[in-house]
Amino acid sequence: MWPRILNTLLGLWLMISPALLGYLGQTAADNDNIVGPIIASVAFTALFEATRGLRWGNLPLGAWLLLAPWVLGYDSTAAIVNNMLVGACVAALSLVGGRVEQQFGGGWSALFTSDSLHAREAKKQDGRPS
Template identity: 45%
Template sequence: MWARIINTILGLWLMIAPSFFEYSSLAADNGHILGPVIITFSVIAFWEATRVLRKWNYPIAIWLIIAPWVLGYENNIAIISDIGVGVLVLLFASVKGKIEKNYGGGWSSLWKKNPKHLKQSE
């Protein structure tokens, strides 16, 4: 839970930081677009049944780490912020947390030939 909360706060930071530190418009857009997406995946992953969405933040975090070069940032705060947030989001998204209940094999069961919920029902 705490890992999801931290990533939610990091997403909020991406949304609000451009207003405080005179980001270039590209750097600001990057934060304004990815902040809400990180928040969305983190909040949905609060719940055990949809915890898997934490992993959807991996590609976004990796993009944040390389974005300062790809988009040619010049503002040092924007560079440090995006790389730092990228590393932290990657780190906390990798924390699985407690899964205390069973969900019949979860979402991946839907693609399996002999899923757990089918075996349990027999």
């Protein structure tokens, strides 16, 4: 859970960092104002156990932040350092899993297996006296 909270905060940091670090009006600021909210949204959504797999969506965004200074040609050293640090942290935190306490559904493969989670739960329900 804490990696998702940190990634949410890093996404919010990306949104305010152009103003605080003094590179407003540059390509780097535009990139941060696009990628920051996406990182924060993905990380916040991945906080919930049913949507935890969405955390992998921040991995390519972190990689993009590592490449963006050279692809977009940033002028500001502060923007380059900021994007490199945030990108590395976002990518690394996206790799950190979490403890799974409950199983939800099982996906499409659950329809084709005889011993899926929903089948086991149905058997438990049938075995109880009414």
